[in-house]
Amino acid sequence: SDAKQWATIKWEVTQLRDKFGPETELGKRRTQFADAPEHDLTDIAHAMIEREPVTVVVSEKGWLRAMKGHLTDYSQLAFKEGDSLKLAFHAQTTDKILVFTTGGKFYTIGADRLPGGRGHGEPIRIIVDMENDQDIVTAFVHDPKRKLLLVSYDANGFIVSEEEVVANTRKGKQVMNVKAPDEAKRCIPVAGDHLAIVGENRKMLVFPLTEIPEMARGKGVRLQKYKDGGVLDLKTFTLETGLSWQDSADRTFTKSREELAEWIGTRAAAGRMVPKGFPRTGKFG
Structure with missing residues (x-):
């Protein structure tokens, strides 16, 4: 009869409500009304790039290229007449390459955007908007967890988090303020607790890294005092393990x-003549 049919339907609806109602485990809402989550566009872009090993090659005249694989012998690399190897390092196509220039600017280039190993590569000024009066100081793979020590020829310097130097445009990012004739001279990773700095006058000074300020941008503070000339080389190290360098014969010396x-002092002091056995080049090797 109709009455029995409707009674059965009512019972079935009740069973469905008990099983799938809004208060049940199966029936409760699983989504919320909210703002869309933020996504790292860089990570998304990296996901679209096939990860492959490359060797980034930078020439003295500012030509860049990425050779396939991780090379171990750079002696066979060819360059344009009058040009030569400045530096080379291993990377992955998904890496960001940071380029630091004498004008105190950082440029960021995706390793996948570098020209291939055939030929001599391309001038950096085709890849980014780098001023004609600037040259490359160094280039390296970006590590967001690292800190860098930037030093000018006049030995002004400061520490900066590597996250702060990444440039998002072709124009680069001004990080170190330098005024001619001074120019950015060195950019090294910070490791340890002390800095050893050597001037062109072959005087060396050692002092704690805590005396160097950490900044996002600026001129920095004087690290070593000179009557003439400027900075030649520098190295961060852990004082307890000593300061090491290599001579021209690849022999390692440790103090x-x-x-x-006698070389440990305070920031901005003149320092003393380098130790006996220090390389004639005035560099730590």
Whole structure:
């Protein structure tokens, strides 16, 4: 009869409500009304790039290229007449390459955007908007967890988080303020607790890294005092393990904390003549 049919339908609806109602485990809402989550566009872009090993090659005249694979012998690399190898390092096509220039600017280039190894590559000024009066100081793979020490020829310097130097446009990012004739000279990763700095006058000074300010942009503070010339080389290290360098014969020399006593001072001091056995080039090697 109709009455029994409707009674059965009512019972079935009740069963469905008990099983799939809004208060049940199966029936409760699983989504919310809210703003869309933010996504890292860089990560999305990286996901579209096939990860492959490359060797980034930078020439003295500012030509860049990415050779396939991780090369170990750079002696066979060819360059245009009058040009030569400035530096080369291993990377992945998904990496960001940071380029630091004498004008104190950083440029960011995706390793996948670098020209291939056939030929001599391309001038950096085709890839980014780099001023004609600037040259490349160094280039390296970006590590957002790292800190960098930037130093000018006049030995002004400061520490900056590597996250702060990434440029988002072809024009680059001005990080170190330099005024001619001074120019950016060195950019090295910060490691350890002390800095050893050597001037063109072959005087060396050692002092704690805590005396160097950390900034996002600026001129920095004086690290070493010179009457003439400027900075030649520098190295961060852990004082307890000593300061090491290599000579022209690839022999390693290490000075302990006690042996470095006469060179340890305060920031902006003149320092003393380099230790016996220090390379004639004035560089740590």
